[in-house]
Amino acid sequence: MTLEAAEPIARKLFAGARVRALRTARGLTQTRMASDLGVSVSYLNLIERDQRPLSAAFLLKLAGTYELDLRSLAEGDGSALGDELVKIFTDPRLIGIDVPRADLRELAVRQPGIAQALVRLAAGAPAAAETGITSGPIAQVRGLLEQHGNHFAALDMAAEALADELRLSGGDLNAAVVERLRARHSLGVRVMPVEVMPDMLRRLDLHARQLQLSESLDAASRGFAAAIQLALIELKAEIAEAAAAIIDPLARRAAVVALAKYAAGAVLMPYGRFLAACEATGYDVELLQARFGRGLEQIAHRLTTLGRAGARGVPFFLVRIDRAGTISKRFAPGPSPLPKPGMGSCALWNLHAAFASPGQMQRQLIELEDGHRFLTLARTVRSVAVPWGAGPWGSERPNFAIGIGTQARHAAALVWSSGLDLGGAAVPIGPGCAACHRADCRQRGLPPAAAHLAFDERVRGLTPFRFTED
Known part of the structure; x- marks a missing residue:
């Protein structure tokens, strides 16, 4: 029986955009890929145009031929893209345009190119209430990270090779x-008094041949800053290649900064050793901190990058907020409960409660409206400028809360799921009030942006807002 004749899997999977992206990323023509997979060119063309679903046989052949993780395709059935479209239509500027959520998810499945274009346009055109984090160079860098699933294979492997060389010296x-830096690049590393560098944490002084670091940085942050500088020198070509898709000069420089930080983490926590430690400890983040000598935020960042083909880790998301709920960092290579940038997160998520117990790890099982469940951890962290209270007397000491987590179906691999019934009661949260349609949430502060409101002076429900979606 040919692959064309194989029965489609029980839940029809249309992933033409991902198959096409896989083919183009490897520089393959349709003729070459069809030959590799033992199918006709016309059949492959139909799959890429979403006129045929992926059969189980085709999926297995695709995974075996190109060493893929089936989850990358099975999870790519448009649900995540559909969720992004739903978030777009909560924009206050679109009030009065009623598009059922089911239609948006259908669009994501049938026309992923159009859906992706809408998502990209929305990312570059923020609502008046948003703060600029959804536009300009920041949005372009975020788009680059999302496009690559926050994993840059060539850069990561080059960083791992550099780490192997470094380990030879101790x-x-x-x-x-x-x-x-000293021996190969004639750069000394010098820790400077805070009064000498009152408004900087790291500075490269080429005249003095020094990388100058603020004394307000702790040991882990100083090592990370030095690794950033080494990556900018020795991994310059790999960083430039990873950022090549960005044309705008300012956004390109922002991408180089982000990728240098990525590379620094990959040098100090080389992929193979870090993944092995994660699996051996059950992703015990505090034990990983001790083993690699890194801060919680650095460990959390690295957890979101474990996407190497054939050696994938548990897929994590990361978010960082301040007390006002402003999101300053977000990495979500896969499904996550993270809201659209600029919209704020759900107050029922214990990420916000972490500020009440500084330094203590908080665990929570949460569930979204669509039934997706996530196991999350949250803890406060100090700003890198004053990680342990270092700094002049009376200076500002901002702090943040870090949230990390993964889908509940992956949580059995985590030591922090111990004693927890992953199928039991979960806290119902949403992607912020403006995008949430839970009618019975007593924490609700705003109605859904695209909902039909109803007011009745004779009735007072659990919230001041009564709404329907029809």
């Missing part, structure tokens, strides 16, 4: 990075 990677 087990302390922080010290090895500093020595490499």
